[in-house]
Amino acid sequence: MIRKVFYTFLALLGGLTAVPALANIVHLNQLSLADSGQRATARLALTGFTRARYFHLSHPDREVVDLLGTRAGAGLRLPHGRGWVRAVRMGLQPNGALRLVFTTSAASHLQLVWLRGRGTGRELLLEMRRTGASVAANARPLPVATRLAPADDGRDIIITVDPGHGGIDPGTIGRYGTEEKNVTLAIGRLLARRIDRQRGMRATMTRDSDVYLTLRERMRVARRDHADLFVSIHVNDVGDPYIKGAQVYILSLHGASNEAARILADRENAVDQLAGVKLRGKSHTLATVLLNLSQTTTIAHSMVAARDVLHALDGSVPVNRQNVQQAAFVVLKSPTIPSMLVETDYMSDPTEELKLRQPWYQKRIADAIFQGVLGYFRQHPPAGTLFAEQRAARLRTLVARTVH
Numbered sequence: 128m129i130r131k132v133f134y135t136f137l138a139l140l141g142g143l144t145a146v147p148a149l150a151n152i153v154h155l156n157q158l159s160l161a162d163s164g165q166r167a168t169a170r171l172a173l174t175g176f177t178r179a180r181y182f183h184l185s186h187p188d189r190e191v192v193d194l195l196g197t198r199a200g201a202g203l204r205l206p207h208g209r210g211w212v213r214a215v216r217m218g219l220q221p222n223g224a225l226r227l228v229f230t231t232s233a234a235s236h237l238q239l240v241w242l243r244g245r246g247t248g249r250e251l252l253l254e255m256r257r258t259g260a261s262v263a264a265n266a267r268p269l270p271v272a273t274r275l276a277p278a279d280d281g282r283d284i285i286i287t288v289d290p291g292h293g294g295i296d297p298g299t300i301g302r303y304g305t306e307e308k309n310v311t312l313a314i315g316r317l318l319a320r321r322i323d324r325q326r327g328m329r330a331t332m333t334r335d336s337d338v339y340l341t342l343r344e345r346m347r348v349a350r351r352d353h354a355d356l357f358v359s360i361h362v363n364d365v366g367d368p369y370i371k372g373a374q375v376y377i378l379s380l381h382g383a384s385n386e387a388a389r390i391l392a393d394r395e396n397a398v399d400q401l402a403g404v405k406l407r408g409k410s411h412t413l414a415t416v417l418l419n420l421s422q423t424t425t426i427a428h429s430m431v432a433a434r435d436v437l438h439a440l441d442g443s444v445p446v447n448r449q450n451v452q453q454a455a456f457v458v459l460k461s462p463t464i465p466s467m468l469v470e471t472d473y474m475s476d477p478t479e480e481l482k483l484r485q486p487w488y489q490k491r492i493a494d495a496i497f498q499g500v501l502g503y504f505r506q507h508p509p510a511g512t513l514f515a516e517q518r519a520a521r522l523r524t525l526v527a528r529t530v531h
């Protein structure tokens with residue numbers, strides 16, 4: 128869930144107290160603005176992560192974002208206003224925060240999403256969703272007042288897409304030299320793009336290039352982005368060249384649902400040993416019990432979502448097993464984020480290997496996964512999301528029709 132930090136007017140007057148040490152100064156090197164009617168997105172390229180605070184001002188409507196311990200990089204050019212975002216201004220606050228002010232012609236709702244940037248850099252997305260009617264540009268400004276924006280209303284559902292393997296870890300390699308890491312990245316990108324086209328949904332990716340990430344790092348991305356769902360994409364491999372089809376896995380706390388699932392989990396988990404990463408962490412017994420409790424609920428959600436995805440896949444690609452499988456995949460162990468792992472097909476079948484290289488087939492898989500995810504969230508929207516509002520509206524209509 129996207130957490131929001133709002134200032135009260137008093138806090139605003141008092142200003143921020145924390146002034147980061149000079150050594151930790153982050154630079155804002157780029158700021159671009161795009162708008163698509165109801166939505167505007169400002170994309171900020173920063174040299175690192177920093178704390179961001181934001182609030183809304185009205186009369187005229189403004190979204191204000193303070194980036195702590197941040198300076199404008201040399202050569203930073205502010206974009207002109209576009210669409211209903213009329214102007215972008217910037218200024219350094221006495222407390223060392225870099226303040227960005229987006230003046231809008233309508234009330235809006237702001238969300239912040241941190242993404243990984245180049246190298247150690249970070250990208251900050253400021254998504255402004257228009258919520259009110261346009262106000263004339265020459266409307267008389269009233270005394271400045273702040274209001275607490277409604278909490279989390281109509282926010283986007285966030286799905287973290289995890290293309291399996293990458294970098295030094297190619298994953299499974301087919302007879303024709305196709306590497307799993309490239310197939311999973313291609314499908315993952317298509318899936319993320321499809322999700323981003325859906326109103327009320329947004330994708331983040333654990334990797335968008337040929338880099339190695341540990342399984343824990345992949346889970347961390349989902350947690351950092353406050354994901355509502357985590358989808359890991361893989362390609363299976365088995366000795367038999369005639370086995371084909373997709374499978375969907377979720378985490379099991381009580382052993383694998385079958386021997387093949389156990390072997391597969393062992394192999395997908397083994398990638399971290401490649402880079403010499405120690406997987407074992409010491410866990411306190413009580414902590415383990417508590418973790419298992421929340422994990423059990425998460426697994427239940429994962430199961431429902433995974434069934435929807437498997438069902439959607441079944442309509443468009445060969446499916447190997449009709450049931451969602453369970454195994455102890457490390458990457459699925461987020462205690463609070465429903466997670467699934469899609470084995471899209473078998474690399475060991477040479478005809479499937481050749482298909483997996485084809486953009487049309489990659490797109491077919493990505494579209495099917497998307498349809499499953501969409502179906503799941505239409506029925507089970509997290510509270511506070513646009514999907515939840517839409518579902519409530521559908522139910523109200525249904526009830527109204529039944530009554531009259």
Ligand SMILES: [Zn+2]
Pocket residue numbers: 291292298299307360361362395
């Ligand atoms: Zn894999």
